[in-house]
Amino acid sequence: MSKIDYSLNGYERPTLKTPNGEKKLLMHSCCAPCAGEVMEALAASHIDTTIFFYNPNIHPKEEYELRKEENIRFAQKLGMPFVDADYDKDNWFDRIKGQEDEPERGARCTTCFDMRFEVTAQYAKENGFDLISSTLGISRWKDMKQINGCGARATSTYQEVSYWDFNWRKQGGSSRMLELSKREEFYQQEYCGCVYSLRDTNRWRESRGRDKIERGVKFYQEAMKGLDK
Template identity: 90%
Template sequence: MSKIDYSLSGYNRPILETPNGEKKLLMHSCCAPCAGEVMEALAVSNIDTTIFFYNPNIHPKEEYELRKEENIRFAQKLGMDFIDADYDKDNWFDRIKGQEDEPERGARCTTCFDMRFEVTAKYAKNNGFDLISSTLGISRWKDMNQINGCGVSAADSYQGITYWDFNWRKQGGSSRMLELSKRENFYQQEYCGCVYSLRDTNRWRVSRGREKVERGVKFYQEAMKSLDK
């Protein structure tokens, strides 16, 4: 049996069906590299998608603006509406207090996801959306069950709101995510966005004789490959 080609050039994208039959979706997005593959899949499926950018976890502000502007650029390319939510960093730090040393995928991440999905679900309820989802789950660095649990919990707080827990990684989604990021020349980084993720990533890099993360530089994978040679 020949191997299926799931690359951007070889993959015949299917028409996606939403869980409640809606053709209007509020999609929480964390950054363009994660969102790009998801956004293209939704565009092909003619799902009326509005991108909701609420990520007060991203620090510092300059990093937040870089990631947001890349996401805006791709949304404009696809003709998708883009909601720039408040940079609510003080509230985020208050919510995270006491969990600073939790590991990646631990309780701190749950608190962070809860906060971001709560605001997404509230916006959906107040602005005529019945369906929400998130691009967070496409990254292999994240726990999909943790993300979907937070999304479902937030949606359940508002009558009539459904969280779409589609597995965006399947059938080569994660690989196309990276391929599309290179094609679109997206700015991307090696840490999720928060100062604690940056701290832990830098500790890991230093322990292996690598330089600390250099913010503002595109395609960190290429830099890592050169270090491995």
């Protein structure tokens, strides 16, 4: 039995349909590398999609701006509307207080996802979107069950808005995510986003004799150059 080619060039994208025929999708995006494959799949299926960038967890502000601008760049390329929900970091720190030492995928992440999805769902309700989803789940570093639980919880108070728990990883989605990131030469962040993930990632790297993360300098075209050697 031959292996299916799920690469960007080899994969014939199926036409995606919203769960219940919803007309307008508000897609919460965390960053361009995670969002790229999802956005391209939605564009290929002609689903009316607006990108919603609400990530007050990202630290520091310079990192936030870089990730946002990379996402805007690809949204413009696809002709997708982009909503910048601004940098709400003070409210994020208030919400996270007491969970600073929680591990990745722990209670702090749940609180963070809850906050980001609640704002996404509220914006959807106020602006005529009947469906929300997120690019967060395509990353294998994330707990999809945790993310989907937060999304469903955020929309549970709105009759007019639903959460789409589509598995963006399936059928090679995660591999195409990396392939597309190299093609588009996206900024390649090396930590989840918040100050605590940066702290913990650097602690891990130092414990193994590696240098700390140098933010803002690594782009995916470097990985492509390495493959050519």
